[in-house]
Amino acid sequence: VSEWSKIARLRTILHHSGVPVGIGDDAAVMPSLGNTITVDAQVEHVHFERAWLSLTDLGYRSIMTAASDLAAMRARPLGLVSALTLPASFSDEELAELAEGQRQAATMIGAPVVGGNLARGQDLSITVTAVGDTSRPLLRSGAEVGHWVQVLGDLGLAAAGLSALRVGERVGAHVDAWRRPRARFDAVLTEASAGIDVSDGLLQDLAHIAHASGVGVALETVPLCTELVSVANRLGRDPLELALHGGEDYTLLVCAPTLLPGFIRIGTCVAAKGITLNGKPLDTTRGFDHF
Amino acid sequence: VSEWSKIARLRTILHHSGVPVGIGDDAAVMPSLGNTITVDAQVEHVHFERAWLSLTDLGYRSIMTAASDLAAMRARPLGLVSALTLPASFSDEELAELAEGQRQAATMIGAPVVGGNLARGQDLSITVTAVGDTSRPLLRSGAEVGHWVQVLGDLGLAAAGLSALRVGERVGAHVDAWRRPRARFDAVLTEASAGIDVSDGLLQDLAHIAHASGVGVALETVPLCTELVSVANRLGRDPLELALHGGEDYTLLVCAPTLLPGFIRIGTCVAAKGITLNGKPLDTTRGFDHF
Numbered sequence: 001v002s003e004w005s006k007i008a009r010l011r012t013i014l015h016h017s018g019v020p021v022g023i024g025d026d027a028a029v030m031p032s033l034g035n036t037i038t039v040d041a042q043v044e045h046v047h048f049e050r051a052w053l054s055l056t057d058l059g060y061r062s063i064m065t066a067a068s069d070l071a072a073m074r075a076r077p078l079g080l081v082s083a084l085t086l087p088a089s090f091s092d093e094e095l096a097e098l099a100e101g102q103r104q105a106a107t108m109i110g111a112p113v114v115g116g117n118l119a120r121g122q123d124l125s126i127t128v129t130a131v132g133d134t135s136r137p138l139l140r141s142g143a144e145v146g147h148w149v150q151v152l153g154d155l156g157l158a159a160a161g162l163s164a165l166r167v168g169e170r171v172g173a174h175v176d177a178w179r180r181p182r183a184r185f186d187a188v189l190t191e192a193s194a195g196i197d198v199s200d201g202l203l204q205d206l207a208h209i210a211h212a213s214g215v216g217v218a219l220e221t222v223p224l225c226t227e228l229v230s231v232a233n234r235l236g237r238d239p240l241e242l243a244l245h246g247g248e249d250y251t252l253l254v255c256a257p258t259l260l261p262g263f264i265r266i267g268t269c270v271a272a273k274g275i276t277l278n279g280k281p282l283d284t285t286r287g288f289d290h291f
Numbered sequence: 292v293s294e295w296s297k298i299a300r301l302r303t304i305l306h307h308s309g310v311p312v313g314i315g316d317d318a319a320v321m322p323s324l325g326n327t328i329t330v331d332a333q334v335e336h337v338h339f340e341r342a343w344l345s346l347t348d349l350g351y352r353s354i355m356t357a358a359s360d361l362a363a364m365r366a367r368p369l370g371l372v373s374a375l376t377l378p379a380s381f382s383d384e385e386l387a388e389l390a391e392g393q394r395q396a397a398t399m400i401g402a403p404v405v406g407g408n409l410a411r412g413q414d415l416s417i418t419v420t421a422v423g424d425t426s427r428p429l430l431r432s433g434a435e436v437g438h439w440v441q442v443l444g445d446l447g448l449a450a451a452g453l454s455a456l457r458v459g460e461r462v463g464a465h466v467d468a469w470r471r472p473r474a475r476f477d478a479v480l481t482e483a484s485a486g487i488d489v490s491d492g493l494l495q496d497l498a499h500i501a502h503a504s505g506v507g508v509a510l511e512t513v514p515l516c517t518e519l520v521s522v523a524n525r526l527g528r529d530p531l532e533l534a535l536h537g538g539e540d541y542t543l544l545v546c547a548p549t550l551l552p553g554f555i556r557i558g559t560c561v562a563a564k565g566i567t568l569n570g571k572p573l574d575t576t577r578g579f580d581h582f
Contacts, residue, residue, distance in 0.1 A: 020428075025431055025503075026363040027366065027421075028328050029425070032324075033324035033326055034323075034324055036321075036324075037321070037405065038319065038372070039407060039420060040374075040408055041376065043410050043412045046411050070318055072318075081328055081329070083331075085332065085416065115328060115329060119337060119338070120334070121334045121414065121416065122336070122413060122414055125416070129328070132318075139312065140317070196317055197317060
């Protein structure tokens with residue numbers, strides 16, 4: 001039976017010795033699933049086109065984008081399950097490539113893929129659930145007036161990469177930024193008061209924090225890396241626009257009373273609602289809306 | 292923003308006071324996620340057509356089919372996350388109907404929907420991850436020669452219902468059996484040695500247990516309920532065929548040294564590999580293969 005052979009192959013690639021009951025039974029059993037859970041989906045023709053990345057990249061990406069939400073909750077990752085919808089034409093070799101990317105990402109964050117589901121479907125899609133543990137969840141709602149708004153890592157480069165992929169570019173740091181995002185479990189968030197990962201664009205994700213915390217934000221600077229400026233120029237795009245509204249960076253955006261290690265300060269939480277950049281109001285309704 | 296209003300609506304319908312951090316942050320936080328995790332998907336045009344069931348039924352079904360795997364692991368359910376892929380035409384009212392069905396099923400099994408994901412897609416699909424806890428996982432691999440093979444509840448009626456829906460029938464216990472399966476957390480599985488939920492058909496799921504446990508199975512009887520016989524006759528189908536190969540019953544199939552409360556004995560685990568019915572070999576490669 002074809003499904004049995006697919007599952008056997010996935011079990012071989014994704015096997016992890018620390019999982020008491022892994023792929024192949026009704027459910028997976030772990031020593032503990034922790035207390036934090038999130039799910040994220042990558043849908044063909046919506047989030048990606050097959051021409052934009054290898055199946056290994058896609059598998060890698062599917063794990064990192066889901067796990068990124070755990071990082072934003074100040075949780076450490078414990079395990080993942082992967083539900084795949086595969087078109088009829090999807091071969092066992094293609095499945096192995098996809099699983100290999102998932103294995104790479106899972107190894108990098110130190111949390112195994114313990115189970116999943118296979119279904120047939122018209123378009124390829126990957127839905128990854130990530131579980132983790134935190135003794136002190138970092139919510140969107142904890143920012144206070146006076147806290148510093150700060151980001152870890154580049155903004156806009158993934159969106160620049162996506163724009164470039166759409167017009168046929170296939171190599172460069174920008175397309176890699178989109179293809180291989182990194183869940184930021186390296187961040188030291190002990191002093192953070194609020195946090196979110198930048199998936200929908202800086203401004204929209206900042207609006208989530210501002211709304212949940214009941215504060216406004218005065219942005220003082222938006223860091224633009226040289227690679228972003230160079231790609232934006234080549235594509236005829238505004239780098240600031242990409243940094244403000246481009247999504248899928250999967251870096252962390254946090255607020256804290258002090259500057260956190262490795263973060264760059266970009267603004268301050270203020271009492272007046274709304275988000276401004278150097279005093280000028282910004283439109284927070286733009287960015288990646290899924291609907 | 293349309294996504295914000297959708298999430299606000301889901302939060303209202305699915306709110307549960309026992310969840311420390313529910314829908315609306317990067318991830319959900321529970322007191323504990325337990326140790327058991329599984330995921331299941333319902334994909335339009337693959338697992339269902341919209342004409343076959345209401346969106347409330349579909350939401351209900353999406354929770355129960357996922358949770359059923361926890362029941363088969365002897366785990367109690369603790370929580371669920373729901374990843375939805377919605378076509379452009381899917382209205383907020385339709386989303387509310389779907390969520391209402393999820394709420395009903397979640398209430399019935401006593402485990403809240405704590406989070407999820409929204410994505411756009413061509414076909415409607417619902418991927419539910421269920422987490423639970425067990426101190427003694429019930430695997431497929433524990434059956435021993437001499438153990439009794441037994442089932443809890445009717446076989447084949449859901450498949451009869453699906454057959455009937457395909458030819459335009461819209462009412463009856465058989466279509467309800469397909470539309471509203473029930474995860475069997477009521478089963479007392481203390482003495483069970485192996486278990487699985489019947490999702491792919493009795494014979495194929497029995498083959499999973501036989502293969503994992505390294506035993507054969509001598510079936511002595513296959514219970515046929517009167518409703519199944521009646522529907523099968525009306526549809527010109529063989530009721531035994533539906534009971535052996537029809538999937539989606541979501542009842543439990545277990546092995547144990549003794550008869551478990553409420554179960555019906557259908558056979559015995561034997562040393563000779565393969566599955567027989569009254570001594571006649573059965574073809575275990577049939578049933579619902581997802582590929």
